[in-house]
Each structure stands twice: as structure tokens, then as C-alpha cells.
Amino acid sequence: MNTIKIQAYAAQNATAGLAPFGITRREPGPEDVEIEILYCGICHSDLHSVRNEWSEFMATNYPIVPGHEIVGRVTRVGSAATKFKAGDVAAVGCMVDSDGTCPKCKAGLEQFCPNMILTFNSPDKHLGGFTYGGYSGSIVVDERFVLRVPTNLNLAGAAPLLCAGVTTYSPMYHWGVTKGKKVGVVGLGGLGHMAVKFAHALGAHVVVFTTSPGKKEDALRLGADEVVVSRNADEMRKHEGSFDFILDAVSADHDINAYINLLGVDGNLTLVGAPAKPLGVTAFSLIARRRSFSGSMIGGIPETQEMLDFCGAHNITADVEVIPIQKVNEAYERLLKSDVKYRFSIDMASLKS
Ligand SMILES: [Zn+2]
Ligand SMILES: [Zn+2]
Numbered sequence: 001m002n003t004i005k006i007q008a009y010a011a012q013n014a015t016a017g018l019a020p021f022g023i024t025r026r027e028p029g030p031e032d033v034e035i036e037i038l039y040c041g042i043c044h045s046d047l048h049s050v051r052n053e054w055s056e057f058m059a060t061n062y063p064i065v066p067g068h069e070i071v072g073r074v075t076r077v078g079s080a081a082t083k084f085k086a087g088d089v090a091a092v093g094c095m096v097d098s099d100g101t102c103p104k105c106k107a108g109l110e111q112f113c114p115n116m117i118l119t120f121n122s123p124d125k126h127l128g129g130f131t132y133g134g135y136s137g138s139i140v141v142d143e144r145f146v147l148r149v150p151t152n153l154n155l156a157g158a159a160p161l162l163c164a165g166v167t168t169y170s171p172m173y174h175w176g177v178t179k180g181k182k183v184g185v186v187g188l189g190g191l192g193h194m195a196v197k198f199a200h201a202l203g204a205h206v207v208v209f210t211t212s213p214g215k216k217e218d219a220l221r222l223g224a225d226e227v228v229v230s231r232n233a234d235e236m237r238k239h240e241g242s243f244d245f246i247l248d249a250v251s252a253d254h255d256i257n258a259y260i261n262l263l264g265v266d267g268n269l270t271l272v273g274a275p276a277k278p279l280g281v282t283a284f285s286l287i288a289r290r291r292s293f294s295g296s297m298i299g300g301i302p303e304t305q306e307m308l309d310f311c312g313a314h315n316i317t318a319d320v321e322v323i324p325i326q327k328v329n330e331a332y333e334r335l336l337k338s339d340v341k342y343r344f345s346i347d348m349a350s351l352k353s
Contacts, residue, residue, distance in 0.1 A: 001126065002027035007351050008136035009325055010063040014052040017329045018135065021063060025140045026126045030080035033146045035090050040134035041069030041160035041318070042344040044190065044251070047332050049121055061121055067134025068094040068119040069162040071155050072348075081143045089155065091147040091308070092139060093162035094119055094298050096131060100144065108302040110145075135325065137351055147305050150312025157317030160190065160343040161308060163298065164318060168195040168247060169307040170299035171270040172202065175245050179203030184239075184246035186230070186259060188215050188222075191249035191272055193342040194318060196222040199247075201314040207239065209259070218341070222319075236262070241289065249273045260285040260293060271295045318343045324350030 003024045010021035028034045046066035048054050070092040074084045084090055097117035098110040105113050117123070120133030133139075149158055168191055177183055183204040185195040192208070199206045200223025207226045208219040216227040228235045239262045246259055251273040260269055260281065267289065271279075281293055299307065311317065319342045323331055331344045 003127065006137040008065045008132060009328060009351075010065045010132075010135075011050045012063050014050075014060070017332075018050065018066075021065070023065060023132050023136060024127060025132075025138060028076050028078045028081075028140050029126075030078040031142050031144070032078045032140050033074055033081055033084050033090065033143045034076040034138060034140045035070070035072040035092065035146070036075050036138050037070055037072040037134055037136060037348045039071045039156045039159040039322075040067040040346045040348060041163065041320070042067075042328070042331055042335065042346065043069055043160075043163045044335065045163075046133075046135075047335060050332070058121070061130045064121055064130075065132035065135050066120050067136070067346075068092070069159045069164070069345075070119070070134035070139060071149060071159045071162070072138070075138065077143070083143050083148075084146060089149045089151065091149050091158070091162050092119060092134070092141050092145060093147065093166065093304055095301075096122075096141045096145050097125070108300040110300050111298045134348075135328065135346065137348065145301060147301070147308055149308060152312055152315060154317050156322045156345040156347065157320050158308075158311070159345050160194070160318035160320065161311055161316075162304070164190045164194045164343060165311065166299040166304045166307050167191060167272050167296070168249070169198050169310070170303055171247060171272065171294075171296035172198055172245070173303065173306075174296070175268045175270065177202050177204050177245055181205070181244040182207070182242055182264075184209060184243050184259070184262060185224075186246060186248040186254075187250040187273065188219055188342075189249065189338055190318070190340075190343045192247075193222055195247045195249060196224055197316050198310075199223070201310070201316060207243075230258070243267050245270070247272060251275055253277050256280070256293075257282045257285045260291055263289060263291045265289045266291070268292045268294060272297075318345075320345040322347050324353070326350060
């Protein structure tokens with residue numbers, strides 16, 4: 001197979017951090033799209049993977065090139081590719097392939113396909129080895145997994161839509177968040193701030209729960225109607241039994257029942273954060289009002305496109321701090337301290353300097 005050599009940033013082991021590394025991409029096949037990467041968001045899962053912190057269920061294969069919030073410009077398309085042409089702005093998210101034939105794929109739920117291929121750290125059926133992500137100069141992807149980006153969107157801010165965006169949009173759509181619904185967002189970080197923007201744009205009454213009173217003004221600016229400091233029991237009690245939907249984006253250990261109790265009849269709480277410790281759900285919290293408790297992971301390709309189009313119509317992007325790739329290790333340290341508003345977006349032009 002013909003290949004091209006490109007520049008990337010990779011980690012060689014769990015402790016080395018990221019450094020310049022040359023990788024190989026395949027020449028575009030008939031159905032492929034080649035994209036020059038302009039921006040790549042930094043997702044918390046990049047950091048977990050680089051440091052092999054999810055070794056129990058998804059061990060890291062080194063060297064690893066992370067990055068699955070990719071926005072760029074199409075440079076070449078294969079002879080049978082019809083969706084894109086050179087010069088188009090395009091995006092790639094968490095997946096680059098699936099079998100395309102199973103019931104999940106047929107339903108546009110590629111994220112649940114047993115043969116889904118992640119953008120990084122998945123077996124690469126074309127080149128052998130493992131897939132390399134967006135901390136790189138370019139990427140070659142089957143056009144089925146390439147998304148269109150509305151032209152009015154700021155590209156640095158659009159990159160995080162590909163993971164943080166669809167991760168929060170998908171459960172809201174699934175659980176019927178619409179005008180007039182009361183929606184809670186727990187945790188105001190990369191995921192949470194996107195959830196607030198979507199819930200607001202969908203017309204819901206949005207309540208943000210945070211442990212830090214200092215985030216109140218920002219939450220209101222992002223579209224919240226109310227902000228509740230979750231440590232204040234009186235404030236929490238006022239909202240008991242009143243929510244239609246709550247999105248929980250917290251990855252640290254926390255009292256989940258305190259939030260389930262805020263749901264009304266048939267209310268749902270969906271987890272998109274991934275606390276390491278099991279959560280102790282009290283049966284009566286659920287039984288009392290026929291509440292449900294669920295989880296959600298990214299979204300399918302049709303839904304990801306729908307989310308991007310929604311963002312185009314409502315002019316929604318992530319709030320980002322743009323950094324050069326040379327600052328990526330520093331950015332990881334800051335991410336651990338939640339010291340970013342609200343997502344880092346790497347300007348990939350810096351790879352050439
Ligand atoms: Zn992600
Ligand atoms: Zn499938």
C-alpha cells in the first residue's frame with residue numbers, strides 16, 4: 001500500500017508525555033478523504049489514554065497519537081468519494097470506521113457497532129498497527145466518517161463539538177429535551193459548558209449545579225437560567241422532584257442520589273462523566289417517581305452531522321483556549337486542575353514551526 005509520511009505528536013509510554021514523532025498515513029483509497037488538520041481539541045480521554053489510565057478496559061498501545069476532535073480542510077478525495085471535494089472544511093470525531101452492515105450501523109448508531117474503529121488506539125486494518133489521531137498534520141478517513149462543518153462556525157471552537165459536543169447533544173435529543181422542559185447540568189467543564197449551550201438553544205429552562213460559587217456568572221453567560229451551589233442543601237431542596245432531565249458530566253466521586261431526587265415523575269438522569277468508583281444509587285430514589293438513570297457515549301454519524309448543523313443554525317461553538325502543539329503537555333497538567341475555559345484547541349499549524 002502507498003503511504004505518506006507526516007508529522008505528529010506521540011507518547012512512547014505512559015510517563016514520557018507527548019513529543020514530535022513521524023507517522024505514516026495511507027494514500028487515499030477510492031472512498032477516502034484526506035484532511036489537512038487545522039485544529040484538534042484536547043479531550044480528557046486523550047489524557048487518560050496517553051497515561052494508560054483506562055488500562056482495564058482499553059489498554060493503550062504505544063506509540064499513541066491522541067486527538068478525536070478534528071477540524072480541517074480537505075486536500076484530496078478518492079475517485080469514488082462523492083460527499084467532499086478539495087478545499088471543503090471537514091471534521092472527524094471519535095470514530096473512523098465500522099462494519100457498516102450490522103443493525104447498529106444500519107440505524108446510524110455506529111458508536112455501538114461491535115466492529116467500530118476509534119480514531120486512535122484501535123487496530124488499523126489498512127496499515128496494521130493502531131490508528132493515529134488528530135495531533136498530526138493530516139488524516140485519511142473513509143468519507144462515511146467525515147462530517148461537514150457549517151461555514152459560519154469558528155473552526156478552533158468547532159473542533160470540540162466532535163466529542164464534547166455530540167456527547168452532550170445526543171442524550172438531550174434522546175431524552176426529548178425541548179422548549180419548556182427543566183434541564184439540569186451537573187459540572188461546568190468541557191462537557192458541561194456544551195450541555196448548557198445546547199439546552200439553552202433547545203429552549204429548556206437550564207439549571208447549572210456547581211461546587212464552585214465562582215462559576216455562577218459564567219454559567220449565566222453560557223445560557224443558564226439558574227445556578228445552584230450543590231453544597232448548599234437548602235438550595236438543592238428547593239428543586240426536589242422538579243426536573244425533566246439532568247445531564248451529569250462529573251467524573252469525580254459524588255452523591256448521585258442528591259441529583260436523582262431532583263427529578264420529577266419519569267425524569268431521567270444521564271451520566272456522561274465516568275467516575276472511577278461505583279455510584280451508590282438508592283432504589284427508592286428511582287422507584288418513588290418512576291425515574292430512570294442511564295449513561296450515554298458520543299453519538300452516531302447522522303446524529304453528529306445533525307448536531308453540527310444545529311450548531312451552525314444557532315452559531316454554537318465551544319469556548320476554547322487555542323494553544324500551539326508545543327504546549328500540549330502543559331495543557332494536560334492544567335486540564336487536571338480544570339484550569340481551562342472550557343476546552344483547549346490545538347492550532348495544528350504550529351506543528352510546522
Ligand atoms: Zn473525547
Ligand atoms: Zn456495525
